[in-house]
Amino acid sequence: MLSYATAEEDRTLVGECADRALPEGKLERLAPLTEPSLIARLYAGAKIEPLLEDAAPPVESGQQAPGGKSIFEFQAHCPFRAFATLRLGAKELRTADPGLAAWERGHLVHDALEFVWDELRDSRELERRSQEALTQLIRGGVDHAMASLLESRREALPPRFEQVERARLEDLLLEWLTIEREHRGDAFRVAQVEKELETKIRGIAVKLRIDRIDELEDGRQLIVDYKTGETKSKEWDKERSIEPQLPLYAISHESKLGGALFAKLRAMDSGFQGAVAPAISIKGADKNQDAFEERVELWRQNLEAIAQEYLDGEAAVDPRDNKCGYCRLPALCRKDDRA
Amino acid sequence: MRPADHVQRETALDPARSFIVQAPAGSGKTELLIQRYLRLLSTVEKPESVVAITFTRKAAAEMLRRVLEALADAHGKEPTEEHKRQTWALAKAVLDRDEQNDWRIEENPRRLEIQTIDALSLQLVSRMPWLSRMGPRLEMVDDATEMYAEAGLRTVALLEEERYTHAVERLLRHVDNKQTRLAKLIANMLGRREQWLRHLIQNDIGRMRAQFEQSLERGVERALRELAKVTPPAVLTEAPG
Numbered sequence: 001m002l003s004y005a006t007a008e009e010d011r012t013l014v015g016e017c018a019d020r021a022l023p024e025g026k027l028e029r030l031a032p033l034t035e036p037s038l039i040a041r042l043y044a045g046a047k048i049e050p051l052l053e054d055a056a057p058p059v060e061s062g063q064q065a066p067g068g069k070s071i072f073e074f075q076a077h078c079p080f081r082a083f084a085t086l087r088l089g090a091k092e093l094r095t096a097d098p099g100l101a102a103w104e105r106g107h108l109v110h111d112a113l114e115f116v117w118d119e120l121r122d123s124r125e126l127e128r129r130s131q132e133a134l135t136q137l138i139r140g141g142v143d144h145a146m147a148s149l150l151e152s153r154r155e156a157l158p159p160r161f162e163q164v165e166r167a168r169l170e171d172l173l174l175e176w177l178t179i180e181r182e183h184r185g186d187a188f189r190v191a192q193v194e195k196e197l198e199t200k201i202r203g204i205a206v207k208l209r210i211d212r213i214d215e216l217e218d219g220r221q222l223i224v225d226y227k228t229g230e231t232k233s234k235e236w237d238k239e240r241s242i243e244p245q246l247p248l249y250a251i252s253h254e255s256k257l258g259g260a261l262f263a264k265l266r267a268m269d270s271g272f273q274g275a276v277a278p279a280i281s282i283k284g285a286d287k288n289q290d291a292f293e294e295r296v297e298l299w300r301q302n303l304e305a306i307a308q309e310y311l312d313g314e315a316a317v318d319p320r321d322n323k324c325g326y327c328r329l330p331a332l333c334r335k336d337d338r339a
Numbered sequence: 340m341r342p343a344d345h346v347q348r349e350t351a352l353d354p355a356r357s358f359i360v361q362a363p364a365g366s367g368k369t370e371l372l373i374q375r376y377l378r379l380l381s382t383v384e385k386p387e388s389v390v391a392i393t394f395t396r397k398a399a400a401e402m403l404r405r406v407l408e409a410l411a412d413a414h415g416k417e418p419t420e421e422h423k424r425q426t427w428a429l430a431k432a433v434l435d436r437d438e439q440n441d442w443r444i445e446e447n448p449r450r451l452e453i454q455t456i457d458a459l460s461l462q463l464v465s466r467m468p469w470l471s472r473m474g475p476r477l478e479m480v481d482d483a484t485e486m487y488a489e490a491g492l493r494t495v496a497l498l499e500e501e502r503y504t505h506a507v508e509r510l511l512r513h514v515d516n517k518q519t520r521l522a523k524l525i526a527n528m529l530g531r532r533e534q535w536l537r538h539l540i541q542n543d544i545g546r547m548r549a550q551f552e553q554s555l556e557r558g559v560e561r562a563l564r565e566l567a568k569v570t571p572p573a574v575l576t577e578a579p580g
Contacts, residue, residue, distance in 0.1 A: 098492055099518035160498045164508055168516040267515040
């Protein structure tokens with residue numbers, strides 16, 4: 001038998017060399033190989049029994065279901081993701097990027113705004129202050145936020161980079177306060193910032209934290225979540241919502257709620273997004289629906305159904321809309337091999 | 340029968356002159372190139388003295404294959420077809436040269452310097468380690484993504500160097516001070532540098548800007564024309580301007 005390569009990737013290899021290597025006349029025309037390959041023969045004799053295991057053992061009653069609030073996002077996105085990440089503990093490897101991570105930049109915005117609202121307290125004070133005074137206040141907020149970050153992350157912020165970051169934050173926050181002033185029709189006071197809450201949903205213990213709670217003059221409250229990345233408030237009403245944070249808070253909140261809002265702080269793209277009761281006026285928030293209470297009730301049903309699914313051990317590899325998104329598990333779930 | 344352009348074909352084989360050959364696909368450009376290559380080989384002391392450069396490895400391999408084929412055919416009888424005779428004669432001359440100088444090309448086809456422009460550059464660079472400031476163990480990579488990424492990051496890091504602070508700061512403000520985003524944009528540009536490098540090396544910022552703005556303008560105008568096509572005339576006249 002004589003065998004040689006005829007091509008490597010897109011290159012044709014010079015095969016004649018192989019003939020030439022043999023003594024002249026010795027090489028008769030050999031028939032090309034027609035027998036099935038070894039792999040094909042091995043497979044032909046094997047008995048293959050497909051088994052698809054989509055169910056994990058249910059979480060035993062009385063036992064604490066691991067995962068907390070992450071359960072809701074992961075289970076809704078893909079049951080296997082919730083099972084593998086939260087019950088099996090599969091974790092992706094973290095990679096280090098230079099500079100600040102997205103969540104650190106988010107923290108800067110949170111910290112600065114916390115400082116600013118500690119001082120302002122309500123919309124009346126916001127109206128009263130001049131642009132210069134607000135700029136001054138924001139600068140104080142940025143100083144405060146930077147100082148706490150620099151304590152632990154000096155190496156991520158060389159001096160010039162820190163300057164650019166400060167300038168960016170100041171512009172972003174000034175634009176934001178303009179939006180708070182111009183896009184809201186009702187007077188409000190900031191009732192709470194960084195408010196934590198513990199609750200149970202179908203027995204699953206969940207710890208929540210909300211960035212801000214505003215109170216209107218009639219006593220109704222608005223929950224506000226600062227977002228510096230993507231905002232998808234359209235997700236809230238979906239049966240399998242992959243953005244469950246605010247709905248979770250909304251169904252657990254004890255005071256009378258008037259709405260839930262994302263405060264989207266992104267350069268050139270800032271604004272409110274979310275859902276409010278019909279009588280409340282906030283540009284960007286959706287109110288063309290039923291009463292807000294009914295909406296929250298719908299969220300409760302959806303979230304409880306997702307929780308139950310997780311408790312029952314439903315663990316199919318079945319990403320919603322067939323999109324894996326940021327999930328890094330495909331090496332484990334072998335989704336692509338299942339097609 | 341000789342082809343109508345046989346005079347030009349003949350002229351293009353003159354080793355004392357240089358030529359740019361432009362002709363439609365299938366008209367025999369590669370054949371002409373091979374003939375010229377053979378012609379040159381028969382005039383040199385060492386086969387390495389003639390360098391044939393292609394853009395792709397596929398083209399280089401194809402050319403090498405055809406040259407070796409021509410040499411193999413030259414061991415046989417002269418063909419009767421006119422267009423094959425020329426190649427045969429040139430290859431024959433190379434075989435004579437081969438024997439005279441003991442080249443043994445057919446046993447060592449790698450002696451023929453038919454290669455890609457990248458391979459040639461690599462060869463040059465590794466022979467001049469001092470001038471190129473690079474060690475001898477260089478390797479060509481097919482996928483330079485990682486290196487582009489590294490170059491992107493290093494460019495962003497120039498922010499802390501006085502000379503570049505202003506330029507990098509401007510860029511960073513454009514991308515909301517996202518270092519990794521900027522580094523990625525630069526890396527992507529490096530992967531497509533054949534599209535913009537020629538503008539950049541003019542070293543004339545004003546002219547470069549004019550050129551870029553012109554192509555943006557063309558894009559905008561094209562979009563506006565498309566829009567005008569699908570817009571009812573009544574709306575068009577109402578719009579100011």
